[in-house]
Every structure is written in C-alpha cells, then in structure tokens.
Amino acid sequence: MPREITVALVQMAPELANPEANLRKMGDFVEKICTEQRTDLIVFPELSYTGTELGLKATDLAERVPGHATNYLAKRANEFNSYVVFGLVIKEKVESILYNGVVCLGPEGDVVTDYRKV
Known part of the structure; x- marks a missing residue:
C-alpha cells in the first residue's frame, strides 16, 4: 500500500565560505520546518x-x-x-581529492548515503 510522505525543499542563500553560519541556518530551518508540520524529508x-x-x-x-x-x-x-539531505564539498583521505557532494542523513541520526559528482 502506498505511503504518503511530506517533503520540504529549502531555498536558501548560503554565505560564501562561511560554513558555520550556514550550518546554524540549516539547523534552524530543520527546527522551523518540523515544528510547523510533520516532515519526512x-x-x-x-x-x-x-x-x-x-x-x-x-x-x-x-x-x-x-x-x-x-x-x-x-x-x-x-x-x-526526519531525513535531511544537504550539499557540501567532500574530501577523501587524500586531501587534494575533492567532490561536490550530497549527504542523506536518517531519522536515527545516521549517514544513510552520500553521493559525489564526478
């Protein structure tokens, strides 16, 4: 039987090269969205x-x-x-290998998966 899910797409203007401010902003968005309505993703x-x-x-x-x-x-x-998906620059063990990546976090607080653009 199909299950209905609620998805929120965030439109935000991240501050260039200010990850801490962006992280706080994203955390605030998660709280605001989820307190207004039950959101799955x-x-x-x-x-x-x-x-x-x-x-x-x-x-x-x-x-x-x-x-x-x-x-x-x-x-x-x-x-x-809730599941949270966000984009960041991901580095490998070799510091010079970088990817434009996305991470999916699960409601249990785990990393469900990540994706790295080639």
Whole structure:
C-alpha cells in the first residue's frame, strides 16, 4: 500500500565560505520546518554548507563524511525524526581529492548515503 510522505525543499542563500553560519541556518530551518508540520524529508540546495564559487577555498572548507557538518545535522535529523539531505564539498583521505557532494542523513541520526559528482 502506498505511503504518503511530506517533503520540504529549502531555498536558501548560503554565505560564501562561511560554513558555520550556514550550518546554524540549516539547523534552524530543520527546527522551523518540523515544528510547523510533520516532515519526512528536508532537502537543502547544492553546496548549502559552504556556498558556491569557492575557488581555492574549497580545499580548506572541504570535510570528510562523517564530519562536523554531518554530525551536527544528524543530531537535528534525529531530534525531529526526519531525513535531511544537504550539499557540501567532500574530501577523501587524500586531501587534494575533492567532490561536490550530497549527504542523506536518517531519522536515527545516521549517514544513510552520500553521493559525489564526478
């Protein structure tokens, strides 16, 4: 039997190269959306954590998965029992390998999956 889900698509203007401000903003969006209406899935824009047009700053702002951003938003996903999808620059174990990536966090506070553009 089909199940109805509620999806929220967030339109936000991330601050360029200010991931902490963007992270707080995303956490606030999760809280606001989920307190107004039960939401199963919240989707943020591409590179919402770091902003776009990073140039050489991308290396400094890139994170591993899991990392600071995923841990913070995973707690929010768990707190509000919702899936959260967001974009960031992902780095591998080799620091110079970067990806424009997206992470899906589950309502249990876990990383469900991540995707790296080629």
